[in-house]
Amino acid sequence: MSNKHTIDLDFDREHIWHPYTSMIDPLPVYPVTRTYDNKIELETGEVLIDGMASWWSAIHGYGHPKIVKAIQQQAQVMSHVMFGGLTHQPAVDLCKKLLAITPKSLEKVFLADSGSVSVEVAIKMALQYWMSLGKTGKSKLMTAKKGYHGDTFAAMSVCDPVNSMHNLYQGFLPEHVFVDAPKSSFFATQCQAELLQLEQAFIDHHDEVAAFIIEPMVQNAGGMNFYNPEYLKCIRELCNKYDVLLILDEIATGFGRTGKMFACEHADIEPDIMCIGKALTGGAMTLSATLATENVALGISRGDAKVLMHGPTFMGNPLACSAANASIELLTNEYGLAQVRRIENALAILEDCSKFEEVVDVRVLGAIGVVELNTSIDVAKIQQFFISQGVWIRPFGKLIYVMPPYTTPNQDIEKLCKSIFKAIAEKAY
Incomplete structure (x- = not known):
């Protein structure tokens, strides 16, 4: 059930220091009210497929009943x-x-x-x-x-x-x-x-x-x-x-x-x-x-x-x-590492990004997929684009990458990969 209270983004902007950002011109933050499975639910109603596993930690997704x-x-x-x-x-x-x-x-x-x-x-x-x-x-x-x-x-x-x-x-x-x-x-x-x-x-x-x-x-x-x-x-x-x-x-x-x-x-x-x-x-x-x-x-x-x-x-x-x-x-x-091998196979679709001239390399190992560009990425711009696609991917430098929870189903892996492809195709970076 979503939180009915509105998150005070003005207070957040003025007083809360987020990772690797400026207090003068901070990167935008998006208010989260709930996480579950491999999803992040925003206060504004969007439900995002999480491609980051909360900085690579949430390997079983969110709220796993045993944990x-x-x-x-x-x-x-x-x-x-x-x-x-x-x-x-x-x-x-x-x-x-x-x-x-x-x-x-x-x-x-x-x-x-x-x-x-x-x-x-x-x-x-x-x-x-x-x-x-x-x-x-x-x-x-x-x-x-x-x-x-x-x-x-x-x-x-x-x-x-x-x-x-x-x-x-x-x-x-x-x-x-x-x-x-x-x-x-x-x-x-x-x-x-x-x-x-x-x-x-x-x-x-x-x-x-x-x-x-x-x-x-x-x-x-x-x-x-x-x-x-x-x-x-x-x-x-x-x-x-x-x-x-x-x-x-x-x-x-x-x-x-x-x-x-x-x-x-x-x-x-x-x-x-x-x-x-x-x-x-x-x-x-x-x-x-x-x-x-x-x-x-x-x-x-x-x-x-x-x-x-x-x-x-x-x-x-x-x-x-x-x-x-x-x-x-x-x-x-x-499930051991079987889920990781499944995700590795599903991430192979990222290779489609190689067709773009701005892509330097595409590489996959285990549950890690990386698309390296030849130019730096505007994080704020591409973040907004990814949210419009229903995914949470946070690039850095020249890299667009995913390290999703191991519980992520194949159709969600496909959506993550296709969102990266579309971001490059539409130069949303």
């Missing part, structure tokens, strides 16, 4: 309790589930409250690990350009230093070692010269580098770059060879988005530290986790500090853990 029931039942018992000195069943159950589906080398779980915080924790783990071993010179990180790892300060410092939303903070952020973004695509043969160049960076910097951090297989907000599994496999080998930890940021790629439960499975490698978030609770609540190997955890614990110096107030929130337990059960017990 709702889990939250309701937990709320009646215990909505929250501090995690310092206490524990509870939802957290224990969740960590058991995570260890069952993540790479086997990961044995320790640190629960946090957002993806950016999980990256902060991963970076602290890597730095503290080497400090504990007395190697204080290993104080930098290595990463690839085009990466994106979050909006907090340590996370920003390993985002692309020039072509990201955080370049204005240069001079304030720690300076790390950046290598060229992976160029060999997921679907092509890996260029060996690229791997030699990568090794040279390890040769030059391994003494000062604590860890290499990268999003496996898909560099998401940095450009939707689908790169070759051999590149990631090479990073793992080089980290082993040159005594560098490997941090994989699976926040956007985890829980089936690329067609595997975790994207690192495409390369058949395991990290030393892994960050997860977004889809962890099926988009119902905010929760993240940083997982580490026993070697990393014990290394930190044997150092002078003895402990990992981090502890979010809402760490291990029982409501969020309960939602995550329900979401993982849906993903592992009910």
